[in-house]
Amino acid sequence: MADPNWRVRAAGPADADALSLVASATFLDTYAGSLDGSDLVAHCAAKNRPETFAGWASDPGDAVLLGEIVPGHAPVGYAVMTSTIDLPVALEPGDIELRRIYSLSRMHGSGLGPALMQAAVDAxxxxxxxxxxxxxxxxxxxxxxxxxxxxxxxxxxxxxxxxAVVHDDLVYGRSLLP
Known part of the structure; x- marks a missing residue:
């Protein structure tokens, strides 16, 4: 996209409230109608606390990215990379987990998703x-x-x-080696 109306930037602890808000909004936006509403709300309340994002943003081994609308800088997407890996696969030296990457559905097709992914890869x-x-x-x-x-x-x-529902997930990997 030649002139997007969004930007991706590194997020810090001061962005924790915005990250918490966009995390809950994008989770609801993605899964409403697919998962039980009360389960979605409880999940967001437990997993998207500002303190969680502040901790990730403060950890030098992690990377947190924020997608924002320009002008005004309203949050519309984000990504979180963590050195603590919570996946049941054989780990290799140099692994990192892309724990979260989401954007609001209104941003789908805008190029924000690939830009968040590229920023995550660069990080x-x-x-x-x-x-x-x-x-x-x-x-x-x-x-x-x-x-x-x-x-x-x-x-x-x-x-x-x-x-109360256990879901089956896929675990994906991508080598960053040439």
């Missing part, structure tokens, strides 16, 4: 990482296609709980 390389891992709901076919277009391949599976 992983700056951190000296060699492979990115991520987990995604097995029924989120749009995300599967996105990750595959970005060079990821399935490397395993996991189960992920949202509320």
């Amino acid at each position: 992983a390389l700056r951190l000296g990482r060699r492979r990115i891992l991520l987990g995604v709901w097995g029924e989120n076919y749009r995300a599967h296609r996105f990750y595959e277009r970005q060079g990821f391949a399935v490397v395993g599976t996991r189960q992920f709980r949202v509320g």
Whole structure:
């Protein structure tokens, strides 16, 4: 996109409230109608706390990115890379987890998703990482296609709980080695 009306930037602890808000908004935007509403709300309340984002943004081994509308800088997407990996696959030296990457549906097709992914890859390389891992709901076919277009391949599976329901996820990996 030649002149996008958004930008991607590194986020810091001061962005924790905006990250928490966009995390809940994008999770609801993505899964409303697919998952139970009360489970979605409880999941967002538990997993998208500002303190969680402030911790990630403060950790020198992690990278947090924020997508914003220009002008005004309203949050519309984000990505979180963590050195703490919570995936049931054989880990290799230099692995990092792309724990979250989401944008509001109104941003789909704008180029924000690929820009967030490229910024995440660049951050992983700056951190000296060699492979990115991520987990995604097995029924989120749009995300599967996105990750595959970005060079990821399935490397395993996991189960992920949202509320009372355990979901089957795919685990994807992408080497950053030439």
